[in-house]
Amino acid sequence: MPSTVQFNFDNTYQHLPASFYSEVKPAFIQNPQMVMFNEDLAGFLGLRLLDKNPEALAAIFAGNTLPEGAFPLAQAYAGHQFGNFTMLGDGRAILLGEQITPQGERFDIQLKGAGRTPYSRSGDGKAHLSAMLREYLVSEAMHHLGIPTSRSLAVVLTGEPVYREKVRPGAILTRVAQSHLRVGTFEYARNFHEGKYLKDLLQYSIARHFPELEDSDHQALAFFEAVMNKQLELIVHWMRVGFIHGVMNTDNMSIAGESIDYGPCAFMNVYNPLTVYSSIDEQGRYAYGNQPYIAHWNLGSLASALLPEIAPSTEEAVKIAQKSISHFPKAYENKWLEMMGHKLGIESIRPTDKALIDDLLHWMQKNEADYTNTFLYLRRRKFPEGSIYQQSDFKEWLHQWQERIKANPEVAQQLMDKNNPAFIPRNHLVEKALESASNQGDMREFQDLLTVLQNPYEDRAGLEAYQEAPAEVDKGYRTFCGT
Template sequence: MDWQEQLAQVPARHAASFTRLGDGFLTRLPPEPLPAPHWVAYSEPCAQRLGLPPDWRSEEALQVLSGNALWEGMDPWASVYSGHQFGVWAGQLGDGRALHLGELLHEGQRWEVQLKGAGRTPYSRRGDGRAVLRSSIREFLCSEAMAALGIPTTRALCITGSPQGVRRETVETAAVVTRVAPSFLRFGHLEHFAHHGQHEALRQLMAHVLSHHAPECLDAPVPPVAFLEKVARQTAELLAAWQCVGFCHGVMNTDNMSLLGLTLDYGPFGFLDGFDPGHVCNHSDHQGRYAYARQPQVAFWNLHALAQALMPLIGGDEEAVAELLGEALEPYRQVFQQAMLTRMRAKLGLARAEPEDQALVDDWLRLLALHRTDYTIAHRRLSRWPAMAEPDGGPLRDLFLDRERFDLWALRYRERLTREASVDAERLPRMQAVNPAVVLRNHLAETAIRQAQAGDFNEIERLLKVLQRPFDEPVQASDADFPPDWASHLEVSCSS
């Protein structure tokens, strides 16, 4: 069976398909055709992960993945969900510009295949259901970059484009991203049915989630509570991964939070250049709710919203139920703090744990924040800094205006390395395996976007290859260099 047949038939063969929940959870509808589609970019590692053959990019596939055709047996659908946006209940939302085509099964892993930008759905509200080339390139590149960094994420198989105009701030051209994940279920899916008092539907959805995404929770005394704790732990690990690589999501609404602990919905994201805990990457976030340093606490807030949605599933006194769910959330803080410290120890090249490590890490981050030191470059230079170096510190020290303050921290760091008899030649490869040389900075994405808007997609392909090996020194040194001056004027918003 080729991959087209598999994609069309898996939902009919496997009870795991979300469509089996029925029409109260989704709407079946075809995508809207996109005129004159063409290939823009594709990810071969993603294709291999899905088990696709080398010749998968056929003309027929182009039409299907642009929304112009369906393979036999396909039954596309969009799901309904709700959520809190910027801390306020937003009511019914849903897949406003996403359509699920079906599922692929490869090596025991089931993957949902979804088109983003395939036209209006009943959940588009006043939107056109389209995606533009600019935002599609950003999502495609960042999905695959995060995967290469080892951070849980949805994946992106390809982008197709079209000359069709789409109005945002200006008129741009349309594009469709094919993205895949074990599931696109969000906190907002459960919130929707809880908020609207549809408790039987909520129970059905919870049963689906437990059966297919958390079967180990079924044997727990109270499965929804066990599931909440699982989500809390996964989310804590995810947030620690984000923070340690300097990633800002930009729009951490509950409808953008994955029940599987994946990075979901790439919009106004950004990676830190200069280290600024208060950095807000989303130009639409006027209150700074989703600033870099606030992300861990926002995730915890979102988990409380999820806990609230699960309350109708648990019988008993309301106060006792709330206490039970609150206890399930307690591991979040500890898991996050431990995951952060473990990751930061690795970034500093520390091979064993000592009680003073937290203070050493905190003071390093304060030092970076004081000077808005480039986060990625500082860690990469630190990996090359000899343990027994003289106080001049070389290229690393040059990053800091307050040399005396750097020298004081560096002395503590050298002493710490000496206590564990750290060997430079052994520590360097360990540190460079966790401190990327290249991340998807806004100016790198912008350069690829501008060339693509002029009809040249080569920079997307080149940059993708670099991002798929983020821990290697790039051939083009500028990929790992400081951002140019013009990068400081770039702005991204919810339309990005």
């Protein structure tokens, strides 16, 4: 049966040694049904829709009809999960192929929840509708917030039950990413097959993501530092909007510097660096305020995996790697200060600005202020009557801030408008939309929320319900992994 969607696949992952993947076809779905299709993303990717019939599209994005040029495979990788090293791999995801866009960019097209693979272990290889819609919603929200991220092309109902904390309707997500190479892929290359394929993976990764490094005299170190810089930028973005990934294992850290694997993710309402929502993060390892430290830890795992390529002598390689990674904390602090300065309309940070920033954050934590809305009120220069923002200590801070930015108010406003969203995926609204979609088959709330989140920086009147979080709305709130 010919495909109703014309792809432009140019697959390269299978050029790596066969140990890095297993060829596997998606499980056949008896009666797939389209739930979501991202036409804007399809256009960007250069996909040609020869037939917009929902049944025909569902057959493609359920994996029943393989497009011409597809080379379905599941990737092998390892990873540190909550600090513990283990063998992993795509247990419920199948890479269809690598799409070349009209602009010449390369993106993986992957089906998530498409059935068991050789890496499924005791898993069922399936995904449920609520989790796949969450990834669709949050990944698209992150994209429109200007944060590097995988994206979502389609969601298909499978018509099969999935057993998690309760029985849920099954679904398959089509995910788009620059690649699915992870820190865990390098840990796998170093620790399995006697490490003999590490060089192959390094050269492939450089050719795919950092071709400017191909002529470097110290490729492994240059590659590590390029990945570190991308992670610095990414984590600063997460901190800017109050995003909490929830499961920052090394297998969820993309070499391309994209946010990926949206499981128990959420956005912080009340400012508190210790905020955790994930039901599986019992110790708070991946709390909001810990994310830069965990990124540093994960990069240490990448450096460790790369040691044989950094220098012939392990002792020498360790010294070189330690010197390189030791720059992370200061580099992060500088980027974080610059970002927070921009949120406050400060174009160039001065040494005294750190105290101004810290004082605001301490006040927010003490008074349980909403993170997003505090910066939105500052951006508007308007604060709710009878609120915590009328306190004398806040007004004193406000005066100091106003003095700081008064020299160039136009630039300050532009910076604040650009860096402070008016709309984020509020947890209670996300859950309400997912509940209606998953349990009642009603997609209206989901679609309405998605529409608002596609333009997050424009402060529009009449949408206050999408900006406010009810008091104590997150008390006891927990998100789940979906596996």
